[in-house]
Amino acid sequence: xxxxxxxxxxxxxxxxxxxxxxxxxxxxxxxxxxxxxxxxxxxxxxxxxxxxxxxxxxxxxxxxxxxxxxxxxxxxxxxxxxxxxxxxxxxx
Amino acid sequence: xxxxxxxxxxxxxxxxxxxxxxxxxxxxxxxxxxxxxxxxxxxxxxxxxxxxxxxxxxxxxxxxxxxxxxxxxxxxxxxxxxxxxxxxxxxxxxxxxxxxxxxxxxxxxxxxxxxxxxxxxxxxxxxxxxxxxxxxxxxxxxxxxxxxxxxxxxxxxxxxxxxxxxxxxxxxxxxxxxxxxxxxxxxxxxxxxxxxxxxxxxxxxxxxxxxxxxxxxxxxxxxxxxxxxxxxxxxxxxxxxxx
Numbered sequence: 001x002x003x004x005x006x007x008x009x010x011x012x013x014x015x016x017x018x019x020x021x022x023x024x025x026x027x028x029x030x031x032x033x034x035x036x037x038x039x040x041x042x043x044x045x046x047x048x049x050x051x052x053x054x055x056x057x058x059x060x061x062x063x064x065x066x067x068x069x070x071x072x073x074x075x076x077x078x079x080x081x082x083x084x085x086x087x088x089x090x091x092x
Numbered sequence: 093x094x095x096x097x098x099x100x101x102x103x104x105x106x107x108x109x110x111x112x113x114x115x116x117x118x119x120x121x122x123x124x125x126x127x128x129x130x131x132x133x134x135x136x137x138x139x140x141x142x143x144x145x146x147x148x149x150x151x152x153x154x155x156x157x158x159x160x161x162x163x164x165x166x167x168x169x170x171x172x173x174x175x176x177x178x179x180x181x182x183x184x185x186x187x188x189x190x191x192x193x194x195x196x197x198x199x200x201x202x203x204x205x206x207x208x209x210x211x212x213x214x215x216x217x218x219x220x221x222x223x224x225x226x227x228x229x230x231x232x233x234x235x236x237x238x239x240x241x242x243x244x245x246x247x248x249x250x251x252x253x254x255x256x257x258x259x260x261x262x263x264x265x266x267x268x269x270x271x272x273x274x275x276x277x278x279x280x281x282x283x284x285x286x287x288x289x290x291x292x293x294x295x296x297x298x299x300x301x302x303x304x305x306x307x308x309x310x311x312x313x314x315x316x317x318x319x320x321x322x323x324x325x326x327x328x329x330x331x332x333x334x335x
Contacts, residue, residue, distance in 0.1 A: 005292075008216045008284055018284060053236035058294040066297030081292055083281050085235040086215040087192045 002074040004030060005081045013038045027057060028070035030080060045082065054085040094119055095269050098179040100170045100198055101188035102126075102148035104254030105212050105261065107138035109188050110152050112262035114161025118269065122156070123178050124149040125169045135251035170194050175201040184269045186261060187211045192238035199224060199231035199304065206309040208268045208276075212261035214249050218290070219257035221280045223264045228277030229312050232304040234296050253285055260291065277312075 001021040006014050014020060015038075024030035035042035045055055050070075057064045058081040064072045074080070095118045099110045102124035110122050128136070128143040128151060136148075143151045153165030168174055170189070175197070179185050185207060187198040195211050202209035202224060211222040211231050222231055260282070264275055280291040298305060298312035305311050 005283060008218055018287070054238075056234060056296060058296075061292075061294045063294065063296035065299065081281065081283075081294060083220065083279065083294070085192065085238075086213045086220065087190050087195060 001076065002030065002078040002080060004034060005079060007082050007084055009084055009086075010041065010044055010082070013041050013044070022074075025074060026070065027059065027064055027072045027074065027080060030074060031070070056083045057081070058083065095184070096121070096182045097184040097186060097265065097269065098123060098182040099186045099188055100124075100178075100194060101190065102152040102165070103132065103188065103190065104135040104249070104251075105188035105214060105258040106148075107136055107152060108255055108258030109186055109212065109262045109265065110156055110163065111138065111159065112259065113186070113265060114156035114163055115159055116266055117161070118184075118266075120153070120156060120161065120163040121178060121182065122149045122153050122163055122165045123168060123170050124152075124165075125167055135249065135254050137251075137255070170197060172197060172201070179205075179207075182207065184265060185209045186265050188258065188261065196232060196235075196238045200307075203230050203232075203304045204307040204309075210261050210265045210268065212257055214254045214257040216248060217250050217253060217284045217286055218282045219253060220282065221257060221261045221264055221291075223268055223275045223278055223280075225268055225273055225276035226308060226310040227312055228273075229296050229298040230302065230304050230308070233299040233302045233312075234279065236299070250285075253282075256285055257282060 004020045022030045022033045024033045098121040128139045147167040149165035153163035156163035206226045209224040278295045282290040
């Protein structure tokens with residue numbers, strides 16, 4: 001099954017899980033599936049159905065923006081990475 | 093030919109970046125408006141208690157020079173207005189700041205000037221390093237605008253993480269400064285340094301209508317597919333032999 005790599009910033013929503021397998025056929029369906037299992041997940045990634053501007057989603061090494069966006073199809077071995085923009089260096 | 097780089101930020105990321113680039117013979121301008129505070133020392137390990145209250149930029153530049161490098165420290169903020177003065181002679185700009193606006197400003201300036209650049213960031217147990225160069229998708233293609241990005245003020249950063257991310261940023265910076273474009277237009281994602289497998293190196297496509305690319309002397313081709321990354325290949329960085 002395709003797997004979703006959850007960034008550390010969103011693992012509070014997934015109970016700490018970092019890799020989650022999904023049965024979805026597309027990236028959009030995968031996000032919806034994760035949202036059903038971990039409510040609030042989709043709202044962190046999407047705004048009005050589109051990926052928020054400071055988040056990018058990759059299937060394997062490829063940005064979905066260069067594929068079919070959220071409709072990018074997923075195959076059995078695909079790994080989906082969610083990459084948020086971050087700014088760091090300062091402590092909490 | 094001596095290469096020159098401007099490092100923006102002299103903290104946890106800027107420390108290993110500047111020390112590495114300086115030791116590799118790159119002349120540096122180090123920019124940071126801040127002073128060393130006690131709360132910095134757990135992750136900005138280039139500093140000691142003796143540095144408290146002193147300019148980070150000046151202290152880091154002194155440390156680079158103590159190792160035989162060449163550096164000047166500038167106690168200022170990177171802004172659109174100061175960029176030309178701070179990086180006008182630089183072949184490369186490396187962002188090691190903790191501020192989203194500064195990251196976009198550094199990238200936008202470098203793109204407009206046709207310079208290579210590296211943007212480094214760390215958060216909690218991970219971080220990322222974006223490698224930019226003329227003619228490829230840019231930082232603004234990637235993240236579009238500096239809004240609501242998670243910051244360390246929200247989530248904190250594990251001290252040793254900045255050393256790893258900073259070291260990786262320095263390696264990518266050395267590679268691109270020496271003309272190796274294998275990772276230009278890619279972002280190295282260190283999701284969680286406590287897990288094996290990092291970094292994941294991913295490429296992203298140029299974004300149609302990107303305002304930064306519109307100002308670039310060499311715009312990325314939207315019609316050309318992005319060259320697949322050479323994931324197995326380490327950046328062939330040439331640095332001084334060391335024991």
